[in-house]
Amino acid sequence: MKFFQKPGPDQADRVPPGQHLAKGFPVLTYGETPQVAPETWTLELFGCGANQTLTWEDLMALPQQDFTADFHCVTTWSKLDVSWTGVSIPDLLAQVQLDAAATHVMAHCYGDYTTNLAVSDLLRPENFLAHTLLGEPLPADHGGPVRLVVPHLYAWKSAKWLKGLEFMSEEALGFWERNGYHRRGEPWAEERYSDRG
Numbered sequence: 001m002k003f004f005q006k007p008g009p010d011q012a013d014r015v016p017p018g019q020h021l022a023k024g025f026p027v028l029t030y031g032e033t034p035q036v037a038p039e040t041w042t043l044e045l046f047g048c049g050a051n052q053t054l055t056w057e058d059l060m061a062l063p064q065q066d067f068t069a070d071f072h073c074v075t076t077w078s079k080l081d082v083s084w085t086g087v088s089i090p091d092l093l094a095q096v097q098l099d100a101a102a103t104h105v106m107a108h109c110y111g112d113y114t115t116n117l118a119v120s121d122l123l124r125p126e127n128f129l130a131h132t133l134l135g136e137p138l139p140a141d142h143g144g145p146v147r148l149v150v151p152h153l154y155a156w157k158s159a160k161w162l163k164g165l166e167f168m169s170e171e172a173l174g175f176w177e178r179n180g181y182h183r184r185g186e187p188w189a190e191e192r193y194s195d196r197g
């Protein structure tokens with residue numbers, strides 16, 4: 001069986017260095033897959049002036065958009081043009097009055113995975129919370145009911161089963177970042193591993 005395809009000429013310039021195109025859409029999860037029903041899902045926005053809990057209904061009441069984005073896993077597979085539906089991060093945070101001190105964020109997940117981002121890397125219009133993948137409810141193994149998607153960074157930043165965004169005035173490291181992965185993870189610069197000794 002062949003797991004990787006050679007990118008065509010039109011796709012080659014969209015595949016970052018050291019990456020290969022995956023067939024299908026692999027699932028990459030550390031540990032068990034949490035089972036979270038939309039009715040019980042909540043998202044806490046907290047820290048540095050944020051103080052809000054969103055339910056599924058609240059999320060659905062926000063502007064809904066289709067997003068097409070490339071997806072790059074640090075284990076070297078990439079998938080181009082994944083189509084999702086959800087809510088952009090600027091729309092999600094429109095009502096949140098963040099302190100000027102809020103420079104970093106920790107994404108918290110059901111199942112206790114965490115990943116860290118700079119606020120400037122989170123607050124981009126191409127970032128979003130996804131609840132739909134290819135027109136179907138986001139499957140549990142891909143992070144349903146709701147995941148974060150941050151296309152410009154390696155996919156370990158795209159937290160599945162998202163349950164919280166914690167705003168912070170200094171950087172803290174998430175799960176993979178404490179275990180050797182790069183604090184930022186930009187695929188075109190191949191920011192795969194931490195340079196801390």
Ligand SMILES: Nc1nc2c(c(=O)[nH]1)N[C@H]1C(S)=C(S)[C@@H](COP(=O)(O)O)O[C@H]1N2
Binds near residue numbers: 026030
């Ligand atoms: N909560 C949680 N989010 C996670 C992970 C995880 O193990 N737990 N794995 C990350 C990694 S390493 C990748 S590559 C992508 C994989 O997403 P997929 O399983 O939908 O392909 O999810 C990221 N988000």
Ligand SMILES: [Mo]
Binds near residue numbers: 028073
């Ligand atoms: Mo990954």
